[in-house]
Amino acid sequence: MSATLRIVMAQLNLRVGDIAGNLERMVEAARHARDEMDARIILFSELSLCGYPPEDLLLRSSMQARTERALQQLASTVSGIHMVVGYAWQQDGQRYNMAAVLADGSLLASYAKQQLPNYQVFDEKRYFTPGSDACVVEIDGLPVALSICEDIWHPAPMAQARTAGARLMLNLNASPFHMDKQNEREAVVRQRCVEGGMPVIYVNQVGGQDELVFDGGSLAMNADGRLAVRAPACAEGLYPVDVHWDEQQVELRQGGVAELPELEASVYQALVMGVRDYVGKNGFPGVLLGLSGGIDSALTLAIAVDALGADRVEAVMMPYHYTSGMSLEDAEAQARLLGVHYRVLPIAPMVESFMQTLAPVFAGRGRDTTEENLQARCRGTLLMAISNKTGALVLTTGNKSEVAVGYCTLYGDMAGGFDVLKDVPKTLVFRLSEFRNTLSAAIPQRVIERPPSAELAPDQKDEDSLPAYPVLDDILRLYVEQDLSASAIIAAGHDPDMVRKVVRLVDLNEYKRRQAAVGTRITQRGFGRDRRYPITSGWRMDD
Numbered sequence: 001m002s003a004t005l006r007i008v009m010a011q012l013n014l015r016v017g018d019i020a021g022n023l024e025r026m027v028e029a030a031r032h033a034r035d036e037m038d039a040r041i042i043l044f045s046e047l048s049l050c051g052y053p054p055e056d057l058l059l060r061s062s063m064q065a066r067t068e069r070a071l072q073q074l075a076s077t078v079s080g081i082h083m084v085v086g087y088a089w090q091q092d093g094q095r096y097n098m099a100a101v102l103a104d105g106s107l108l109a110s111y112a113k114q115q116l117p118n119y120q121v122f123d124e125k126r127y128f129t130p131g132s133d134a135c136v137v138e139i140d141g142l143p144v145a146l147s148i149c150e151d152i153w154h155p156a157p158m159a160q161a162r163t164a165g166a167r168l169m170l171n172l173n174a175s176p177f178h179m180d181k182q183n184e185r186e187a188v189v190r191q192r193c194v195e196g197g198m199p200v201i202y203v204n205q206v207g208g209q210d211e212l213v214f215d216g217g218s219l220a221m222n223a224d225g226r227l228a229v230r231a232p233a234c235a236e237g238l239y240p241v242d243v244h245w246d247e248q249q250v251e252l253r254q255g256g257v258a259e260l261p262e263l264e265a266s267v268y269q270a271l272v273m274g275v276r277d278y279v280g281k282n283g284f285p286g287v288l289l290g291l292s293g294g295i296d297s298a299l300t301l302a303i304a305v306d307a308l309g310a311d312r313v314e315a316v317m318m319p320y321h322y323t324s325g326m327s328l329e330d331a332e333a334q335a336r337l338l339g340v341h342y343r344v345l346p347i348a349p350m351v352e353s354f355m356q357t358l359a360p361v362f363a364g365r366g367r368d369t370t371e372e373n374l375q376a377r378c379r380g381t382l383l384m385a386i387s388n389k390t391g392a393l394v395l396t397t398g399n400k401s402e403v404a405v406g407y408c409t410l411y412g413d414m415a416g417g418f419d420v421l422k423d424v425p426k427t428l429v430f431r432l433s434e435f436r437n438t439l440s441a442a443i444p445q446r447v448i449e450r451p452p453s454a455e456l457a458p459d460q461k462d463e464d465s466l467p468a469y470p471v472l473d474d475i476l477r478l479y480v481e482q483d484l485s486a487s488a489i490i491a492a493g494h495d496p497d498m499v500r501k502v503v504r505l506v507d508l509n510e511y512k513r514r515q516a517a518v519g520t521r522i523t524q525r526g527f528g529r530d531r532r533y534p535i536t537s538g539w540r541m542d543d
């Protein structure tokens with residue numbers, strides 16, 4: 001005897017905290033899967049009802065009542081299809097990260113996540129108690145196990161499901177993006193499929209949530225590790241998987257396998273989605289940024305336009321005495337090329353007025369970075385004033401290399417609400433700019449080729465005060481992302497004085513990062529939830 005059944009992977013962009021809105025999206029998706037796609041099961045992502053990560057919203061006393069209402073409503077509104085849904089649940093004073101199968105008005109089975117991630121950006125042990133039991137439920141005669149995200153990264157839940165008689169595993173995920181994450185996911189799922197001798201259907205959410213982006217990439221993999229279906233990255237959709245089984249085996253039929261994007265393309269689309277969702281989900285009409293003629297603001301502008309459309313983006317060039325003619329030309333050329341709103345607001349009168357007022361206070365003291373920071377602060381003040389008046393969000397442009405060493409001015413170029421390149425090292429800023437120009441002309445070539453300069457002093461170049469970016473980025477990668485000590489980085493071949501200088505700057509500038517805007521995380525270690533150092537500290541980082 002053999003049978004088939006269709007499962008739909010719901011790769012949706014849900015909104016954290018918006019249980020009613022998410023419920024509406026899920027009802028609509030379930031009806032569509034049932035009526036238009038002939039599906040018997042629709043699989044949603046982890047904590048799909050409240051969105052992921054809900055953080056301390058989980059501690060609000062009304063979370064349980066709202067969840068109960070939504071689950072009842074979902075079960076009673078849609079019949080004729082099995083809905084596998086994620087939610088948070090409180091019982092006997094404990095809170096669990098759950099998945100349940102709802103069908104025809106009732107809850108057929110439920111499962112509590114067993115492996116709670118508590119590393120990198122995850123802190124699920126703050127909120128949840130781990131479950132202990134497998135959940136295997138028969139759907140149309142096929143015994144199906146449930147598991148939730150981190151469960152698939154460990155062997156035990158699969159082994160347990162197999163012992164409990166499961167022949168297929170459904171896995172609900174909220175797995176955030178970092179570079180090359182999809183390959184990691186597929187390697188792990190492949191290992192579990194082979195160990196368990198059963199196929200796995202893995203559904204991930206999609207969309208930006210503060211510093212995190214979830215890139216989707218939902219997949220269906222056969223027991224032998226062959227990929228049957230892969231949903232595209234960074235796109236919402238309902239993706240069907242056909243399951244065929246008999247007494248001997250369960251097989252997922254070959255379906256659409258989306259191509260894996262190249263590294264630059266994957267990062268670029270994650271950054272675009274990060275901006276689009278931060279702006280959209282927080283209700284901003286548009287964004288504005290200072291456009292200097294340099295590469296950071298140029299790439300930020302291109303990403304903003306790709307995320308929101310030129311009409312919702314404003315670029316402001318704010319020249320001072322050190323702004324070169326080339327910068328003015330390039331900023332205007334790019335603004336015209338992309339069709340954004342563009343304005344030139346000279347800051348000289350403001351800077352001079354500040355300096356006049358401060359002249360008696362500064363009497364007898366020479367010029368230093370104070371005067372440079374004042375220029376950056378005049379620009380920040382103008383941008384924030386426009387934001388206050390129009391409601392547009394100010395995008396900041398600091399890249400990971402600058403944010404690491406504090407090469408940015410508090411309340412100056414750091415003033416703003418979302419830092420698009422916060423986790424993008426400068427060397428990758430160059431690669432992403434080149435990549436973007438392969439899609440269509442977006443960044444003038446001269447902006448990419450000229451040596452980076454803050455233009456805060458005559459003939460200033462970034463590399464006068466910092467090591468060359470490839471060197472700086474390598475030291476930062478070893479120190480920040482790999483947690484190596486200064487001595488280990490020196491042993492790896494870097495100049496000792498340079499390493500000590502960079503490490504010292506990273507440590508010293510913790511206070512700046514603590515006041516910095518949020519920005520999309522694309523590496524395994526961003527300057528956000530997953531790197532928490534004290535500001536006030538006597539620790540020496542030599543070894």
Ligand SMILES: Nc1ncnc2c1ncn2[C@@H]1O[C@H](COP(=O)(O)OP(=O)(O)OC[C@H]2O[C@@H]([n+]3cccc(C(=O)O)c3)[C@H](O)[C@@H]2O)[C@@H](O)[C@H]1O
Binds near residue numbers: 373410456511
């Ligand atoms: N531990 C601590 N906790 C809290 N606050 C602390 C602090 N230590 C200093 N501070 C405060 O921070 C101030 C220093 O910070 P801040 O005012 O930002 O100024 P600062 O870091 O001294 O100077 C900014 C640097 O960034 C460079 N820059 C600026 C703008 C753009 C770019 C670029 O190319 O993108 C580069 C600029 O050339 C300069 O080297 C101190 O005067 C003090 O008020």
Ligand SMILES: Nc1ncnc2c1ncn2[C@@H]1O[C@H](COP(=O)(O)OP(=O)(O)OP(=O)(O)O)[C@@H](O)[C@H]1O
Binds near residue numbers: 290292294320323399
């Ligand atoms: N003349 C300017 N007009 C408008 N904005 C400016 C100007 N100069 C600096 N900014 C803003 O301040 C940010 C920091 O600029 P700065 O030139 O000091 O350093 P940068 O990190 O090399 O950035 P970029 O590569 O964009 O020039 C810029 O990205 C831009 O948003």
Ligand SMILES: NC(=O)CC[C@H](N)C(=O)O
Binds near residue numbers: 046117122153175176
């Ligand atoms: N929500 C989770 O359990 C995610 C953890 C998992 N290892 C991931 O990043 O894919």
